[in-house]
Amino acid sequence: MLTAHKIKVFQSLDKKKFRQKYNLFLVEGNKIIQELKHSSYKIQEIFSIQPEDLSFPETEIHPITERELKKISFLQTPKDSVAVVELPSPEMLEQQKIQIILDGIQDPGNLGTIIRLADWFGIEQVICSQDTVDVYNPKVIQSTKGSFARINVVYTDLTEYLAKTDAVNIGTDMVGENIYHFDFPEKFNLILGNEGNGMRPEVEKLVSQNITIPRFGQKQSTESLNVSMATGIILGQIFSKI
Amino acid sequence: MLTAHKIKVFQSLDKKKFRQKYNLFLVEGNKIIQELKHSSYKIQEIFSIQPEDLSFPETEIHPITERELKKISFLQTPKDSVAVVELPSPEMLEQQKIQIILDGIQDPGNLGTIIRLADWFGIEQVICSQDTVDVYNPKVIQSTKGSFARINVVYTDLTEYLAKTDAVNIGTDMVGENIYHFDFPEKFNLILGNEGNGMRPEVEKLVSQNITIPRFGQKQSTESLNVSMATGIILGQIFSKI
Missing domain, CATH: 3.40.1280.10 (SPOUT methyltransferase, trefoil knot domain)
Incomplete structure (x- = not known):
């Protein structure tokens, strides 16, 4: 559920300080969210006005209204969904060509x-x-x-x-x-x-x-x-x- | 002077219809406005919070306040000046290489x-x-x-x-x-x-x-x-x- 507390947390995630505090960042739009499938990123949950367009069997997808989406989106024109993703700590790869x-x-x-x-x-x-x-x-x-x-x-x-x-x-x-x-x-x-x-x-x-x-x-x-x-x-x- | 009527006209110039109606468009920021010097564009007038930074001896430069600038600027963070420029009707050059x-x-x-x-x-x-x-x-x-x-x-x-x-x-x-x-x-x-x-x-x-x-x-x-x-x-x- 999209509680008032969660809304407050998500709204703070445009600042690095809060991304690090909550260990989270947001990804918006089904098209980009789908790309996370082939990656090691861990999606905690998804909020969507079009949940039927997403297929993440192991992730909780919460249906929300457009009004709710506007509250948690950082986009001027919000897309369909917002995924809450765990902040990774990537390690340096060996020197590439x-x-x-x-x-x-x-x-x-x-x-x-x-x-x-x-x-x-x-x-x-x-x-x-x-x-x-x-x-x-x-x-x-x-x-x-x-x-x-x-x-x-x-x-x-x-x-x-x-x-x-x-x-x-x-x-x-x-x-x-x-x-x-x-x-x-x-x-x-x-x-x-x-x-x-x-x-x-x-x-x-x-x-x-x-x-x-x-x-x-x-x-x-x-x-x-x-x-x-x-x-x-x-x-x-x-x-x-x- | 920056009259209420002018403000209204300038604010409408984000739409092509009004640019064509008034035969005008706006250029913002001293740095870009200076570039018009070497061109055939005709500046009608300039409104500036820093008129001393501009040298256009043949153009009227009206000093304005930051508040006035905000009213006529299309930028989220307005720069120093707004130039009101005549809309040209460029002709097609011959086929270039x-x-x-x-x-x-x-x-x-x-x-x-x-x-x-x-x-x-x-x-x-x-x-x-x-x-x-x-x-x-x-x-x-x-x-x-x-x-x-x-x-x-x-x-x-x-x-x-x-x-x-x-x-x-x-x-x-x-x-x-x-x-x-x-x-x-x-x-x-x-x-x-x-x-x-x-x-x-x-x-x-x-x-x-x-x-x-x-x-x-x-x-x-x-x-x-x-x-x-x-x-x-x-x-x-x-x-x-x-």
């Missing part, structure tokens, strides 16, 4: 889009600085379109991690080697920096090589690409050579 | 991002179907980050246009020739379809060749990329060969 490293990404949509790109290109691990936006933030979860369930997203001290890795650390910047001429090494970490400030100096020091996307527009053209778009274009280029 | 064609793009963020990409890659013309979201929609304008001022965005009957063009019409789809193996012709129209439904059948009939971005993830990976991300990855690939 290609990893995405995020240094201070703040925008939930950017993190979500980058996770979706990782999924498309078959990159299994995304390693984030401690101050990167939390993957279980409801806006991130929704913008991954379900890809979060297939990608190992971990948070760590980046300078420590990058100092001891046996892969090549490749930074991205407005100045660097043209991605079209760059020979990507066998095993590397692709580092993307904060939306406004780029990589922090301590991280930049651990970079072997910076790469850049050449601009073809005229001088007055747009100054930069959004970080998730840059990630997509660079990944597209990396995989053109594989 | 590479053109982006949009068939029914609905999301303002997608159109804005695609215009920003056109600007980055130096593509001068974006041709939209009549039912594509309007470029002067405030959400589109803001998400172009000012690139709208440098790209010729026109609306036309696509089937008519694509039938008579002397360039090769290249469609984008989930099935098609791998972009990494495709030889882009000398002169082509790159066609992107609606977010949910892709290109409409009448447009598909006029396509010489469909291309696709190969997915490297496992079977259960994300079904598709967002249309603006797909545009970025494809343009990245096209320009790798130039």
